[in-house]
Amino acid sequence: MSDTDGRDPMSGPARTTGRPDRTWWRDAVFYQVYPRSFQDSNGDGVGDLDGITARLDHLRWLGVDALWLNPVTVSPMVDHGYDVADPRDIDPLFGDLAAMDRLLRAARRSGIRVILDVVPNHTSSQHPWFREALAAGRNSPARQRYLFRDGRGTAGEHPPNNWVSVFGGPAWTRITEPDGTPGQWYLHLFDPAQPDLNWENPEVFDDLEKTLRFWLERGVDGFRIDVAHGMAKPGGLPDMTVTDTRLLAESGDDPRFDNDHVHEIHRFIRRVLDDYPHAVSVGEVWVYDNTRFAAYLRHDELHLGFNFRLVRAEFDATDIREAIDNSLAAVALTGAAPTWTLSNHDVDREVTRYGGGTLGQARARAMALVLLALPGAVFIYNGAELGLPNVDLPDEVLQDPVWRRSGGGERGRDGCRVPMPWSGDTPPFGFSTTPDTWLPMPSQWAGLTVQRQSGETRIRCCRSTGGPCGCGAPGPNSPDPVCTGWTTDAMRWCSGETAG
Numbered sequence: 001m002s003d004t005d006g007r008d009p010m011s012g013p014a015r016t017t018g019r020p021d022r023t024w025w026r027d028a029v030f031y032q033v034y035p036r037s038f039q040d041s042n043g044d045g046v047g048d049l050d051g052i053t054a055r056l057d058h059l060r061w062l063g064v065d066a067l068w069l070n071p072v073t074v075s076p077m078v079d080h081g082y083d084v085a086d087p088r089d090i091d092p093l094f095g096d097l098a099a100m101d102r103l104l105r106a107a108r109r110s111g112i113r114v115i116l117d118v119v120p121n122h123t124s125s126q127h128p129w130f131r132e133a134l135a136a137g138r139n140s141p142a143r144q145r146y147l148f149r150d151g152r153g154t155a156g157e158h159p160p161n162n163w164v165s166v167f168g169g170p171a172w173t174r175i176t177e178p179d180g181t182p183g184q185w186y187l188h189l190f191d192p193a194q195p196d197l198n199w200e201n202p203e204v205f206d207d208l209e210k211t212l213r214f215w216l217e218r219g220v221d222g223f224r225i226d227v228a229h230g231m232a233k234p235g236g237l238p239d240m241t242v243t244d245t246r247l248l249a250e251s252g253d254d255p256r257f258d259n260d261h262v263h264e265i266h267r268f269i270r271r272v273l274d275d276y277p278h279a280v281s282v283g284e285v286w287v288y289d290n291t292r293f294a295a296y297l298r299h300d301e302l303h304l305g306f307n308f309r310l311v312r313a314e315f316d317a318t319d320i321r322e323a324i325d326n327s328l329a330a331v332a333l334t335g336a337a338p339t340w341t342l343s344n345h346d347v348d349r350e351v352t353r354y355g356g357g358t359l360g361q362a363r364a365r366a367m368a369l370v371l372l373a374l375p376g377a378v379f380i381y382n383g384a385e386l387g388l389p390n391v392d393l394p395d396e397v398l399q400d401p402v403w404r405r406s407g408g409g410e411r412g413r414d415g416c417r418v419p420m421p422w423s424g425d426t427p428p429f430g431f432s433t434t435p436d437t438w439l440p441m442p443s444q445w446a447g448l449t450v451q452r453q454s455g456e457t458r459i460r461c462c463r464s465t466g467g468p469c470g471c472g473a474p475g476p477n478s479p480d481p482v483c484t485g486w487t488t489d490a491m492r493w494c495s496g497e498t499a500g
Helices: 048-052 055-063 097-109 126-135 200-220 262-273 292-295 317-332 357-373 399-403 445-450
Strands: 029-033 066-069 086-090 111-118 172-176 183-188 222-225 281-286 304-306 339-341 375-383 482-486 491-494
Touching: 048 055, 066 200, 066 281, 066 357, 086 097, 086 200, 097 111, 097 200, 172 445, 183 491, 222 262, 262 281, 292 317
Parallel strands: 029 066, 029 375, 066 111, 111 222, 222 281, 281 304, 339 375
Antiparallel strands: 172 183, 482 491
């Protein structure tokens, strides 16, 4: 964390290091908060914005530079906020705009920047635009905001193409027209409650600009762009030939994603953000060809792009080295900063992926040190600093639409979204005043609370590793950082010197 000496903590780079100033986000440590699972402030069993504000001291103690919030805007919560009904207001589940303002002010006082999730690929089916489209007729302006098509077959009874949803099942749903007859189909790459927007329509661009400027003027420092390789669709919507359609699977010949027109959208977003010099865009880019990935990071597109190679790598030296080398090679094509992460709200936690138990925790801690030694920006998912594993939840509590859409074939992502344990010996471990949390917390987490681990190496290894040792040498974002030892609280980074 920077020592601001009473100055505006947002007026300069993320850290005051003695190094030349650089754009703050290139070497920042971002902490991802899944809001419903971080801290409940009102006893309803669901985390909220005031709860996050109350726990900012934890983020300060960890030494992070920025906070990334998963969606908190108005939503029916079919996909836990990624089905947005109003992108410019806060869902009552999490508070209101005043609560967001309180969080932004408190974070600013703490020297922590805040970035928000935006979801430009689709809206909620409860969005006013979509409700208007259902009430309108074929070829109406309201339907042109989405991807409505007539079906195939003599009576339009078959979907317009063979695309499938990444949540399972078909990517098309047929509507009933206002006159009660079977009607057109609309595209949804995810849940039917998440109709895809038509990015050939200027109204869609204009509305996104309103959303970006609304939050930037309110004080946020940028955005994580959901499904950044989506949005654009190929002309004619051709059939797909790939068969692996699992969540977050990737194929170079999948027509649903990574179409060339998407870069026009990112250039548009960048032009808006360029009016706010402090703002950053971070794209969720599930693209593994280095050249195509790098295209998202050209000087007039995304500032940062998530490269998920380390998430996919086994705990194997060769796999890890290959993932790192490929990630560095990709960003080198455009001179962008690399990003590193081991987990997020969509994938199993690293402790579980690396074998679980004591072995998984030891491996996850080792990989955290690798992560923080690499040049570039680091993203830490809430709870990773505690060594939290996935939770094997009973069927009856699962809420992820992946579980429902796959007919129970895929358990979905709930296991990595269980609330944070803060203190105490029994659930809800300080997360809430009610034991009836939105997902149940395992009693076995008594030894993994923040309180229990506050003096342990596991949690301390995530502290301040992104900062300098005080000798004026480069930090871990420098081209050739050398970790030479430990202080009481954190790793020290020096340039080939012996730690004092």
